[in-house]
Amino acid sequence: MEQRLIVLGATGSVGHTTAKVVRSLQGRVSVEGMVAHHNGEKLWELGRELNARWVGLTDLAGASRLKTETDGHGPRILAGMDEILAALADSPKARVLAAMSGFSGLIPTLAAIDRGMDVLLANKETLVAAGALVMERAQISGSQIIPVDSEHSAVFQCLRPDQPFRRIILTCSGGPFRGMTRQALAGVTVADALQHPTWNMGAKITVDSATLMNKGLEVIEAHWLFGARYSQIAVVVHPQSIVHSMVEFEDGAVMAQMGRPDMQVPIEVALAWPERWAIATERLDLAGTSLSFESPDDETFPALNLAREVGRAGGLGPCVMNAANEVAVHAFLEGKIPFLDIVAMTRAVVEGWKGPSGPLNLEAIQAGDRWARAMAQDLISARS
Numbered sequence: 001m002e003q004r005l006i007v008l009g010a011t012g013s014v015g016h017t018t019a020k021v022v023r024s025l026q027g028r029v030s031v032e033g034m035v036a037h038h039n040g041e042k043l044w045e046l047g048r049e050l051n052a053r054w055v056g057l058t059d060l061a062g063a064s065r066l067k068t069e070t071d072g073h074g075p076r077i078l079a080g081m082d083e084i085l086a087a088l089a090d091s092p093k094a095r096v097l098a099a100m101s102g103f104s105g106l107i108p109t110l111a112a113i114d115r116g117m118d119v120l121l122a123n124k125e126t127l128v129a130a131g132a133l134v135m136e137r138a139q140i141s142g143s144q145i146i147p148v149d150s151e152h153s154a155v156f157q158c159l160r161p162d163q164p165f166r167r168i169i170l171t172c173s174g175g176p177f178r179g180m181t182r183q184a185l186a187g188v189t190v191a192d193a194l195q196h197p198t199w200n201m202g203a204k205i206t207v208d209s210a211t212l213m214n215k216g217l218e219v220i221e222a223h224w225l226f227g228a229r230y231s232q233i234a235v236v237v238h239p240q241s242i243v244h245s246m247v248e249f250e251d252g253a254v255m256a257q258m259g260r261p262d263m264q265v266p267i268e269v270a271l272a273w274p275e276r277w278a279i280a281t282e283r284l285d286l287a288g289t290s291l292s293f294e295s296p297d298d299e300t301f302p303a304l305n306l307a308r309e310v311g312r313a314g315g316l317g318p319c320v321m322n323a324a325n326e327v328a329v330h331a332f333l334e335g336k337i338p339f340l341d342i343v344a345m346t347r348a349v350v351e352g353w354k355g356p357s358g359p360l361n362l363e364a365i366q367a368g369d370r371w372a373r374a375m376a377q378d379l380i381s382a383r384s
Contacts, residue, residue: 047074154243
């Protein structure tokens with residue numbers, strides 16, 4: 001049966017790989033719509049190639065330019081989030097790949113969930129900032145959240161509803177700075193941080209991998225996706241990125257999902273689930289593969305422990321941490337702060353949060369996000 005698909009974040013790294021998967025599936029997937037923030041020309045060309053019914057740009061000025069520059073023969077062009085949300089509400093039931101960057105993915109993801117659409121989640125910040133709200137709405141609407149992050153996809157594939165687990169073990173490549181001291185990290189550059197040893201990803205997630213904040217965000221995401229206590233979520237460094245994650249069961253057996261570091265597989269798994277479809281991707285050569293594991297260096301890379309602390313505390317803390325980290329990472333990428341200041345500033349914002357601890361409705365989450373971004377910007381300006 002043909003699967004209908006809407007892609008949120010179509011011009012990013014995951015969106016690009018999704019287009020590759022759709023091409024290889026030869027008619028199993030039809031594209032309903034595609035969304036991006038900017039890069040309208042690329043979005044338009046992807047929409048035309050994949051026969052999307054519509055494409056949407058959240059950037060109003062970019063959407064206006066795109067309308068004047070195209071010949072009208074192709075997908076309908078939507079301008080701004082309001083039109084995109086209306087299209088989500090009016091579209092036939094489809095699976096929605098949520099791959100927009102950062103907090104910006106929350107609102108359209110919630111709209112898809114409220115519509116009862118299954119969400120293929122590649123945006124971990126959505127669950128970090130608003131996990132309780134997202135999971136509650138999914139339960140009400142019947143929307144299934146199928147993870148696309150390679151680690152959570154691995155856990156998703158290993159778990160069975162009738163088999164209680166003892167631990168989830170998330171693997172971590174260690175990033176480009178594995179083995180370095182904090183003294184050495186003080187001098188690393190943006191170019192250094194963007195040299196991930198095993199994965200080809202966007203700039204923000206690559207820097208998060210360099211600080212290990214990405215793994216911290218994934219710990220919080222795993223808590224919400226799988227109903228795991230934080231004490232049940234372990235992290236091990238696995239430099240080869242072949243074992244994508246593991247589940248330890250009550251009897252001591254450990255089940256792992258393995259494969260080459262290629263996002264095509266978790267995307268295909270999410271699209272096809274509960275089936276599995278053949279795709280054209282490089283296969284794993286076990287005879288030529290060696291595997292090693294080690295504990296994370298929490299003293300050199302404190303982001304992982306910060307995320308655990310914030311996750312356990314709950315409330316709006318994870319939302320505040322996520323927003324502060326986004327601002328700090330972008331400041332680093334722009335050369336405004338050094339690498340070690342990313343996590344230091346994020347912790348400072350978290351420790352400065354004195355907001356309400358009441359119900360986590362959407363308005364409270366948005367307010368916490370705005371406050372954290374403003375405080376992070378103040379810290380950056382003060383440093384400058």
